[in-house]
Amino acid sequence: MKKKEIEYQIRKKKSFLSIGLDSDINKIPDFLKNNEDPLFEFNKAIIDSTNKFCVSYKINSAFYECLGSRGWKSMEKTINYLNKNYPEIFTIADAKRGDIGNTSKMYADAFLKNMNFDSITVNPYMGSDSVKPFLEVDNKFIILLALTSNKSSKEIQLKKISESTNENFVFSEIINLSKNWGDDSNTMYVVGGTKPEFFKRIRKQIPKHFLLIPGLGAQGGDLNKICENAMNDEIGIIVNSSRSIIYASSGNQFDKAAAEAAEKVQNLMQQILK
Amino acid sequence: MKKKEIEYQIRKKKSFLSIGLDSDINKIPDFLKNNEDPLFEFNKAIIDSTNKFCVSYKINSAFYECLGSRGWKSMEKTINYLNKNYPEIFTIADAKRGDIGNTSKMYADAFLKNMNFDSITVNPYMGSDSVKPFLEVDNKFIILLALTSNKSSKEIQLKKISESTNENFVFSEIINLSKNWGDDSNTMYVVGGTKPEFFKRIRKQIPKHFLLIPGLGAQGGDLNKICENAMNDEIGIIVNSSRSIIYASSGNQFDKAAAEAAEKVQNLMQQILK
Numbered sequence: 430m431k432k433k434e435i436e437y438q439i440r441k442k443k444s445f446l447s448i449g450l451d452s453d454i455n456k457i458p459d460f461l462k463n464n465e466d467p468l469f470e471f472n473k474a475i476i477d478s479t480n481k482f483c484v485s486y487k488i489n490s491a492f493y494e495c496l497g498s499r500g501w502k503s504m505e506k507t508i509n510y511l512n513k514n515y516p517e518i519f520t521i522a523d524a525k526r527g528d529i530g531n532t533s534k535m536y537a538d539a540f541l542k543n544m545n546f547d548s549i550t551v552n553p554y555m556g557s558d559s560v561k562p563f564l565e566v567d568n569k570f571i572i573l574l575a576l577t578s579n580k581s582s583k584e585i586q587l588k589k590i591s592e593s594t595n596e597n598f599v600f601s602e603i604i605n606l607s608k609n610w611g612d613d614s615n616t617m618y619v620v621g622g623t624k625p626e627f628f629k630r631i632r633k634q635i636p637k638h639f640l641l642i643p644g645l646g647a648q649g650g651d652l653n654k655i656c657e658n659a660m661n662d663e664i665g666i667i668v669n670s671s672r673s674i675i676y677a678s679s680g681n682q683f684d685k686a687a688a689e690a691a692e693k694v695q696n697l698m699q700q701i702l703k
Numbered sequence: 704m705k706k707k708e709i710e711y712q713i714r715k716k717k718s719f720l721s722i723g724l725d726s727d728i729n730k731i732p733d734f735l736k737n738n739e740d741p742l743f744e745f746n747k748a749i750i751d752s753t754n755k756f757c758v759s760y761k762i763n764s765a766f767y768e769c770l771g772s773r774g775w776k777s778m779e780k781t782i783n784y785l786n787k788n789y790p791e792i793f794t795i796a797d798a799k800r801g802d803i804g805n806t807s808k809m810y811a812d813a814f815l816k817n818m819n820f821d822s823i824t825v826n827p828y829m830g831s832d833s834v835k836p837f838l839e840v841d842n843k844f845i846i847l848l849a850l851t852s853n854k855s856s857k858e859i860q861l862k863k864i865s866e867s868t869n870e871n872f873v874f875s876e877i878i879n880l881s882k883n884w885g886d887d888s889n890t891m892y893v894v895g896g897t898k899p900e901f902f903k904r905i906r907k908q909i910p911k912h913f914l915l916i917p918g919l920g921a922q923g924g925d926l927n928k929i930c931e932n933a934m935n936d937e938i939g940i941i942v943n944s945s946r947s948i949i950y951a952s953s954g955n956q957f958d959k960a961a962a963e964a965a966e967k968v969q970n971l972m973q974q975i976l977k
Contacts, residue, residue, distance in 0.1 A: 491809035498775040525802050529853040535765035554828040556855025579803040581830025591865030
């Protein structure tokens, strides 16, 4: 998917919401567990009820891997269902991969070619040759971890680099380096919604790149603060919420409850987009 | 598996070799491709023929994920085969995972609990709360990326941190922090065999931890240089080789050829251990 298409969908749907399919077999409604593939049935219902209110789904691969090959199949069925029925949706494999070149190529094949995700989250710690194989697949995005939403992100990401001219943080140095590995047509960055005080600094470095902002909802990020500091002229942000939408209810009407939760966020986004 | 058991096996087998099962469907012998599960048949033959010469197998999850749920099943069958038939072998899930706490827990469940690997490689970029869920599984090791074997590792890992007292590299700072997350009974570090000039420095920081050293063989690491600089009194290193052993031949006798290649490395190791 191209950047222009994502921007078009954001304006059309008046939403820059991504819904995280962190679908946990222990948290989905009990009555679904009689199905042959409970995770897929859960995802299908959530997708059918919430897609009007979002522009993206983010599939967290850990939640599928912990069910083994059966879980991997649920992930494959979910991305196939999205690609077939909602091709306008920007799909994110939240897999945080990254390895030496020949191995990263295998991960790129797995997620971007075979499963045909539009994007994958990539850990930049191993440097450019570990990231470039992902950039070699056309019409896809890598979403590089920059400043993550968790508390401990400060331990390494917020250390300061001494050689850099401006005493950059480690994460800022990574942005500076990596913005030349690709460009804003194939690279986005993960910046935690729990760290709004860093957004302006980041926007100076990368005014045009999309930011994927997790941490809204269960993790405590504030939507207004995020938008004030992170948006650019083309919107330029996708804000993700997982648990507070998909687990809005554990009853029979879980999909309806998820839609209501998603619509609430979409309404706030619509206000902000005005 | 406990550290003492690994050390015992190293002395018994006179080997500190790990064989990397980077098993590529496009590189395994053609005649295996008629099997229902070619990757597993390949792995099984390699394991049966080489296990005398090594103390560890490292399964690179990317090579299985690129075949989808079918590949994941091959990985499950391989680790089950190892656990059942060769319980003395130290098994490594080379998966390079790491995410916010609730997600890392899912990865820990997937690899350390459900598949029962002895260890998993973990990317430290997100900090302690992303690593600790892996440490909570008893009798397992995390193997943290410190200084990786690829060329671009220098771009981030060898930048210098300004606040640290000794102008530490980023990777040294990560070692300093993380050696207190666990200890040498549950933590190892990845240090590339292509970077022997850094081993002495690393040994000063962590004299007792095991180092997992990839990069021997196809990537060009030199065994003598590695051992001279990285070994400690308890040996303290596991050296991995993948492609130059498992693809020693693509003919009918591929398993024999792999055993010969492994034995050659084991012989060198035996010399060094004297």
